[in-house]
Amino acid sequence: MTKHDAKNMTRRGVLAGGGSLVVGFSLLSRALAQEGEVQGVTPPKEPRPKLPGSLSGAPLLDSWIRIDANGEITVFTGKAELGQGVKTAIIQVAAEELEVDPAAVRLVTADTGRTPDEGYTAGSQSMQNSGTAVRHAAAQVRDILIAQAATRWQIPIDGLRAENGKVVRIDGQALDYGALVSGETLHVEAVPQTRLKPQGSFRVMGQSLPRVDIPAKVTGTPIYVQDMRLPNMVHARVVRPPRPGATLTNLDSAAVERMPGVVAVVRNGSFLAVAAEREFQAIRAMQALEAAAQWSEGTRLPDPDGFVASLKTFPAQQGVVAERGGGGAATAAKTFQATFTRPYQIHGSIGPSCAVALLENGTTTVWSHTQGVYPDRRAISEMLGVAPEQVRVIHVEGSGCYGHNGADDAAADAALVAQAVPGRPVRLQWMREQEHVWEPYGPAMLTELRASIDETGRIVDWNYDLWSNTHTTRPGPAGSLIAARSLPNPFPPQPVKLTISPAGNGDRNAVPLYTVPNLRVIWHFLPDMPLRVSALRALGAYVNVFAIESAMDELALMANVDPVEFRLRHMEDPRGRAVIEAAAEGFGWSGDPLPEGRGRGFAFARYKNLAAYLAMAIEMEVDRETGRSRMTRVVAAIDSGEVVNPDGIRNQTEGGIIQAASWTLYEAVAFEETGITSIDWSSYPIMRFGAVPESMDIRIMDRPGQPFLGTGEAAQGPTAAAIGNAIRHATGRRLYDIPFRAEKVKAAIGV
Amino acid sequence: MAVTLTVNGTTRQVDADPDTPLLYVLRDHLELNGAKYGCGIGQCGSCTVMVDGTAVLSCVTPVLLLEGRKVTTVEGLGTLDAPGPMQQAFIEQQAAQCGYCIPGMMMRAQALLQANPDADEAAIRTHLEPNLCRCGTHMRIIKAVMRAGELMRQNSQSGGAT
Amino acid sequence: MKTFLRILAGLALLLVIGVAAFAAYAWRSEIDPVDPPAQAGLDPALVARGSDLAAIGNCNVCHTAPGGETFAGGLGIPTPFGTIYSTNITPDPETGIGRWSEAAFLRSMREGVDREGRHLYPAFPYDHYTLVTDEDNRALYAFLMSRKPVRAQAPENELPFPLNMRMLLAGWKALYFREGAFQPDPNRSxxxxxxxxxxxxxxxxxxxxxxxxxxxxxxxxxxxxxxxxxxxxxxxxxxxxxxxxxxxxxxxxxxxxxxxxxxxxxxxxxxxxxxxxxxxxxxxxxxxxxxxxxxxxxxxxxxxxxxxxxxxxxxxxxxxxxxxxxxxxxxxxxxxxxxxxxxxxxxxxxxxxxxxxxxxxxxxxxxxxxxxxxxxxxxxxxxxxxxxxxxxxxxxxxxxxxxxxxxxxxxxxxxxxxxxxxxxxxxxxxxxxxxxxxxxxxxxxxxxxxxxxxxxxxxxxx
Structure with a gap:
């Protein structure tokens, strides 16, 4: 969002900006056609040439870049700013190829009324998909403009160059971009071949351009959906049952309706909410409604004692993730075997989920911090029983995302309340307790690993079994929304199915990237979900890398080889080797003894085995008396392909490490059979400043000319493993069950 | 009930129920966005503002306690066009990811540096303990607060206001 | 006058005798320093019991300074008389109790006297610890000797004269301290x-x-x-x-x-x-x-x-x-x-x-x-x-x-x-x-x- 936008986030500003663009916008039909494909409508017959990134789904150049007669440049991305800095990075690639100043680029992010359908902003793919599309579109637009100028001047294009928003001739004559575009100039399909700017000529890419969103964030400028304040807006709160499956059996809301400021009590089946003029009035009314509502018992949760271990007894489908070789066991000299677990964990955004919705003229507009405006529109329209065109979902930033959190559900809640107060914008925010209890969790997982080395210390055999739910129950179908499940005719949750894909899901990174001749990896897919789960940053990669990299350390010990050296001996991928070597060198990795209570840990992974490479070395201190442990020093090396914004990569990586350290050291959802009991930061503690490392050094491997690989999820798995390995080094004890709270570490150490 | 309080240097009269937390008075009545709702029970610090120079959790502070008191929010530290030293330091250090917790961090840090302009890194870490960040921006936040201290010291040496 | 002088001399003599007697009463011998016992030689079962006993005794609470290492001492304990700093009870030979023999440790718990024979201030609660059995004290000693030696010198106590004279503590002990191990009541469970x-x-x-x-x-x-x-x-x-x-x-x-x-x-x-x-x-x-x-x-x-x-x-x-x-x-x-x-x-x-x-x-x-x-x-x-x-x-x-x-x-x-x-x-x-x-x-x-x-x-x- 530009400064101007941020200052004027009023209903008029927000609506007017979009309204004019929707009319006659070529994109809409394209986007709808795409949805049709998803829903099973026959795809177009002519095979299209494969275009780079998201251009393949939205090939018209003016879906991505528009230039008006005044030379104002607007770039459209279907991706959303989640705090990862993607706006800045996309502006950088656009400005680079368009040969304009970054400040001259206006960026419009995910909005079903204006931008391409790029699915979800997830999987660290914004730069691969949207960054690539915008870059190629920008380069092609630049060349079209140069061609236009050549035509205008009647000269060959050879002597022309684009510079600072103009096409310039050798003799210095110039034409502004605005003068070169007419109505249909950019309304053309992208071509497969793009003339990208050559290496070494970059002005903007590869620079740490300051993030465009930060000034607003540090001055209290309204920029979050939580900050939206539209004229005549009401504040709403939802009332949830004590546990899933409970239905509203009895409610006398008369007294609540008489409370000051209350505009409406909305009851629709077991969906219950209240809207009031003022926010605190809505909260008071919500509390009164909670006290008045009576619910059926609902679904009992499983017995928490030994729950994670019991995952192995759940009904399961088996999926072979990878299988090669066979018979390695014959040469096996030493074997490492272990079980690793992780409990349910939360996204835990600091700001609870929020949305604003308005029903006006038969169209429901929803402002949401969803990761996927188009899928969310599909789900909300299905829930409301209206055509998708009657719902518009606009992304507005929220508090940190980290995966499928409560955003989509809050959007659905707001949309439902909006139906009860047509013409009035409804701002609905969840309470802290609702966020902790009702967001979909990162699934609990159990994995078993058995690996062997031969006499020479080479890995000869690798068996890995993982038990996990799906990690994706995102919207698309209405049944993914809590509100839709609460209606008088509830939408059922979408049935889940086992799918093995290259990028992986629960099985993400389940296959080691190391050279292993004999290998078998199985996903025991668990369809039953006693607790609601979905995507949490890195999906299964967090646990799978933890297990693999813990095993690598143990195998190195068995082989009597330094753990870094052991990894290098089994790593052929030169980029993998490069980050391992860079992290080790930057850290000053050695086998020298450390003072008592200190340990080093190393870990590596290539995210999804096809995206960013990251290796890290850490030092930890472990207090033998209390079991309390803390990372003190971190050095990581990351290769996420060609670098657009080095500081952005650094920021994301630092954050990924600290967040994953918090998961690994502290975090577990607590529950009893009657409900979730970790409902705030006292019952679900996360890392505070006192436990933050003393130093953190992120080294970036620039790979000019290589594809963008994404950054946001490269660090999670390696962080868990590096912590486990450092505790092992400090104490001689390996921990297998996340989180490594002090009590558990102390129990492992003994007296 | 009408409560009179000074917010960012301006005297404001607010008609709110006396038990209304300051957070909602700031956001809903005065249309200021710096203080954020995070937990509502004083556990995360995203609602932190200063009251008479001390960091206070606005979500658990009923407005009835604030009659005649001086409240400062992040809007009182500077503007987009003229950011104050704390804001300038956070921009310089790029100390935000989603940024939701950042105004609360800045207000707690501001209270520390006003009371102790020479606060060192250890003091900053201890002082910021009540405030949570989920994106993991901690390293940058610490650097930004140290930088803000530098800027404030420079300003006060050159006679500028802090 | 002569009589007066005589009385005075007598009193002075009495005082000298009194002081000497008190000094003799207050004096405790030094127990010879030893080399810290080898950690490997400690009985693990004894160490484990000592760990529980140390937790029950809350040794870590006083003998750990804010941000310091556990048992390394240095915590200032405010008393109405001044600040007393807890000592380092890790087995560090120079700054801790690494040179204390088991006998010296037992005496400190039983009598409130350190290895060198100096009386300890009752901020160290030997008025309670005197009840601890020799068996438990041996477990505590083994546990402490199994800890990581930490080099940390506790600050000097901040006590005014004459309270900084440790010998006076013998008088305090005479008035308020009853030495002796715990005697169970046979009539109780x-x-x-x-x-x-x-x-x-x-x-x-x-x-x-x-x-x-x-x-x-x-x-x-x-x-x-x-x-x-x-x-x-x-x-x-x-x-x-x-x-x-x-x-x-x-x-x-x-x-x-x-x-x-x-x-x-x-x-x-x-x-x-x-x-x-x-x-x-x-x-x-x-x-x-x-x-x-x-x-x-x-x-x-x-x-x-x-x-x-x-x-x-x-x-x-x-x-x-x-x-x-x-x-x-x-x-x-x-x-x-x-x-x-x-x-x-x-x-x-x-x-x-x-x-x-x-x-x-x-x-x-x-x-x-x-x-x-x-x-x-x-x-x-x-x-x-x-x-x-x-x-x-x-x-x-x-x-x-x-x-x-x-x-x-x-x-x-x-x-x-x-x-x-x-x-x-x-x-x-x-x-x-x-x-x-x-x-x-x-x-x-x-x-x-x-x-x-x-x-x-x-x-x-x-």
Whole structure:
């Protein structure tokens, strides 16, 4: 969002900006056609040439870049700013190829009324998909403009160059971009071949351009959906049952309706909410409604004692993730075997989920911090029983995302309340307790690993079994929304199915990237979900890398080889080797003894085995008396392909490490059979400043000319493993069950 | 009930129920966005503002306690066009990811540096303990607060206001 | 004149003889230094028992400085006479007790004398530790010798002359110290005797819970009758216990193990590390302490039982929707207004402890002899334990002014207790807000029973 936008986030500003663009916008039909494909409508017959990134789904150049007669440049991305800095990075690639100043680029992010359908902003793919599309579109637009100028001047294009928003001739004559575009100039399909700017000529890419969103964030400028304040807006709160499956059996809301400021009590089946003029009035009314509502018992949760271990007894489908070789066991000299677990964990955004919705003229507009405006529109329209065109979902930033959190559900809640107060914008925010209890969790997982080395210390055999739910129950179908499940005719949750894909899901990174001749990896897919789960940053990669990299350390010990050296001996991928070597060198990795209570840990992974490479070395201190442990020093090396914004990569990586350290050291959802009991930061503690490392050094491997690989999820798995390995080094004890709270570490150490 | 309080240097009269937390008075009545709702029970610090120079959790502070008191929010530290030293330091250090917790961090840090302009890194870490960040921006936040201290010291040496 | 001189000379002689006799009486021999025992040679079973005993003895609480290493000493312990710094009890040969033989360690526990023969200040509670058996002392010694040696020199004590003369402590001991191991009462159960042994000995509960005389000695006639330590009130844990719901062995054992109890609240202040330590020891030891203390408190009389029932009834009656705030920001209703708007949301007792706030009808603090603990908690809050689930409360320093806090406390006392108003509320509020009463804020471990961290003591939250 530009400064101007941020200052004027009023209903008029927000609506007017979009309204004019929707009319006659070529994109809409394209986007709808795409949805049709998803829903099973026959795809177009002519095979299209494969275009780079998201251009393949939205090939018209003016879906991505528009230039008006005044030379104002607007770039459209279907991706959303989640705090990862993607706006800045996309502006950088656009400005680079368009040969304009970054400040001259206006960026419009995910909005079903204006931008391409790029699915979800997830999987660290914004730069691969949207960054690539915008870059190629920008380069092609630049060349079209140069061609236009050549035509205008009647000269060959050879002597022309684009510079600072103009096409310039050798003799210095110039034409502004605005003068070169007419109505249909950019309304053309992208071509497969793009003339990208050559290496070494970059002005903007590869620079740490300051993030465009930060000034607003540090001055209290309204920029979050939580900050939206539209004229005549009401504040709403939802009332949830004590546990899933409970239905509203009895409610006398008369007294609540008489409370000051209350505009409406909305009851629709077991969906219950209240809207009031003022926010605190809505909260008071919500509390009164909670006290008045009576619910059926609902679904009992499983017995928490030994729950994670019991995952192995759940009904399961088996999926072979990878299988090669066979018979390695014959040469096996030493074997490492272990079980690793992780409990349910939360996204835990600091700001609870929020949305604003308005029903006006038969169209429901929803402002949401969803990761996927188009899928969310599909789900909300299905829930409301209206055509998708009657719902518009606009992304507005929220508090940190980290995966499928409560955003989509809050959007659905707001949309439902909006139906009860047509013409009035409804701002609905969840309470802290609702966020902790009702967001979909990162699934609990159990994995078993058995690996062997031969006499020479080479890995000869690798068996890995993982038990996990799906990690994706995102919207698309209405049944993914809590509100839709609460209606008088509830939408059922979408049935889940086992799918093995290259990028992986629960099985993400389940296959080691190391050279292993004999290998078998199985996903025991668990369809039953006693607790609601979905995507949490890195999906299964967090646990799978933890297990693999813990095993690598143990195998190195068995082989009597330094753990870094052991990894290098089994790593052929030169980029993998490069980050391992860079992290080790930057850290000053050695086998020298450390003072008592200190340990080093190393870990590596290539995210999804096809995206960013990251290796890290850490030092930890472990207090033998209390079991309390803390990372003190971190050095990581990351290769996420060609670098657009080095500081952005650094920021994301630092954050990924600290967040994953918090998961690994502290975090577990607590529950009893009657409900979730970790409902705030006292019952679900996360890392505070006192436990933050003393130093953190992120080294970036620039790979000019290589594809963008994404950054946001490269660090999670390696962080868990590096912590486990450092505790092992400090104490001689390996921990297998996340989180490594002090009590558990102390129990492992003994007296 | 009408409560009179000074917010960012301006005297404001607010008609709110006396038990209304300051957070909602700031956001809903005065249309200021710096203080954020995070937990509502004083556990995360995203609602932190200063009251008479001390960091206070606005979500658990009923407005009835604030009659005649001086409240400062992040809007009182500077503007987009003229950011104050704390804001300038956070921009310089790029100390935000989603940024939701950042105004609360800045207000707690501001209270520390006003009371102790020479606060060192250890003091900053201890002082910021009540405030949570989920994106993991901690390293940058610490650097930004140290930088803000530098800027404030420079300003006060050159006679500028802090 | 001559006679006078003679008398004078006689007196001088007597004085010299007296001083010499006292010196002879006070003198303790040095026990020869030894090389620190090899850690590998220590009996693991003995070390493990010593670990539990050290937790019961709360050695880590005093012998760990803020941010320092466990057992390395250096914590300043404020006393009415000056500040005494705890010593390094790691096996470091230069700065710790690495050169102490087992005999030297046993003597220090039994007699309050260090290896060199110097008398120790009773901040080291040898008036309790003297009861510890040789067997337990040997386990404690083995445990301490198995720790990581930490080189850390404790600061010099800050005591004025003549209190810095250690020899004088022999006189103190003659007056107040009874040396000797624990003698079980054959008429009582083994559990009761175990509880008494731990409570009066290693756990040294009386060090905080028994008031001291002006020479710093525990007043025997007021055994466990409650006292003030470091500006926290340690409540009476004898028959005079102010708890609205009388303790019994069951509830006490739970509280000591978990750091909270549904009808009593959460452990905080200097009690927090004690309950954190007891969370890690064998359950039967915590239970034994509870059994003995419950016996000391005795069966509650009719009046206390009636009060308990009244408290429970009041909670049942009040259960319901939140109360509207009637009063304004000033005037006589201000205490109620503050309570209802700032406190009741958590303290309505709807959410179970330890994460929910205690309904104050159950609060020992509100029914205690003074409001100090409530003042401390309201001003400085309860910070959450690091990375472990625990009770939390926000700090209200910076929000409440003196008048408002006094009004709030008066209201709490009036509403939640049938005892007369406190008389020193304003003075205590002013002294605490002004920093004259220094308050250490403890992190707490509500549920996890993890051993306390090295830096349990923190500065107050801003």
């Amino acid at each position: 083994a559990e009761w005797n175990r509880g008494r042994y731990l409570t009066e000995g290693l756990s040294h509960c009386g060090a905080c819970h028994t008031p001291r005389n002006r020479f710093g000695a525990e007043q025997r006639e007021l055994h466990l009758a409650g006292a003030e330590v470091e500006n926290w009130t340690a409540y009476a844990i004898n028959a005079a216990s102010p708890a609205p719901i009388p303790w019994n062995a069951e509830s006490l054992a739970f509280y000591l193990r978990h750091g909270w109890h549904q009808e009593h609240g959460v452990s905080r202040g200097p009690m927090a590390p004690v309950t954190a330590n007891l969370g890690s020891v064998p359950e039967e030891d915590a239970r034994a302490i509870a059994t003995y203390l419950a016996d000391l408190m005795g069966e509650p009389n009719q009046e206390r039982q009636t009060r308990a029932e009244a408290a429970r009834a009041a909670i049942r009656e009040e259960g319901g929707a939140p109360r509207p705030v009637q009063a304004g920001a000033s005037g006589s209703g201000i205490g109620e207004a503050i309570y209802v708007s700032a406190c009741e949301g958590c303290h309505d007792g709807r959410r179970p402890l330890p994460f929910g706030g205690l309904n104050l009808h159950l609060s020992t603090a509100v029914n205690g002899p003074n409001p100090q603990n409530i003042i401390n908690v309201v001003l400085f809050g309860l910070p959450g334990a690091k990375g472990e689930p625990s009770a939390m409360m926000p700090a209200y320093r910076g929000v409440l002014n003196e008048d408002q806090l006094v009004a709030l406390l008066d209201y709490m006392r009036e509403r939640f207790s049938d005892l007369p108003a406190w008389t020193d509320t304003r003075e205590r509020v002013a002294q605490t807000m002004g920093g004259e009463r220094k308050v250490t804020v403890y992190r707490m471990d509500g549920t996890t029973q993890a051993p306390p961290e090295s830096s349990m003591r923190t500065t107050p939250w801003p």
